[in-house]
Ligand SMILES: Nc1nc2c(ncn2[C@@H]2O[C@H](COP(=O)(O)OP(=O)(O)OP(=O)(O)O)[C@@H](O)[C@H]2O)c(=O)[nH]1
């Protein structure tokens with residue numbers, strides 16, 4: 184067993200479109216446990232730290248602005264291999280190519296915005312999960 188925790192975010196587009204419940208449903212339907220949950224109006228400072236690996240990329244500024252544009256629902260989820268498992272549930276970053284059956288494939292699409300609006304975030308490694316959980320559930 185490798186029970187672990189991950190940070191999942193329902194991004195502002197997901198919250199605004201009323202998809203929070205659908206995302207939570209999919210997390211629970213898969214059998215992962217929701218351990219903690221909070222709605223956050225994230226500061227730019229928090230978002231710049233969260234996305235520090237992307238600093239300097241052309242989409243960084245628009246990404247931070249998008250993530251600050253409305254409330255985000257932060258979820259601490261646990262389960263065996265939940266980090267990898269939620270990335271599978273979320274699907275590819277670009278919702279146009281994300282496979283049907285995934286959150287981004289079923290519910291997302293390209294809106295032609297400056298930054299890819301793709302409904303959810305999920306930590307991509309144990310190191311990221313620890314770092315991100317400490318930021319969002321400080
Ligand atoms: N416009 C644009 N946005 C991007 C691009 N790459 C990433 N993004 C946005 O930046 C976010 C973070 O990028 P990544 O960490 O590479 O993607 P990801 O791990 O699938 O998504 P997250 O779970 O949000 O971290 C993505 O979810 C998109 O919202 C890009 O090439 N163009």
Ligand SMILES: [Mg+2]
Nearest residue numbers: 304305306307
């Ligand atoms: Mg990422």
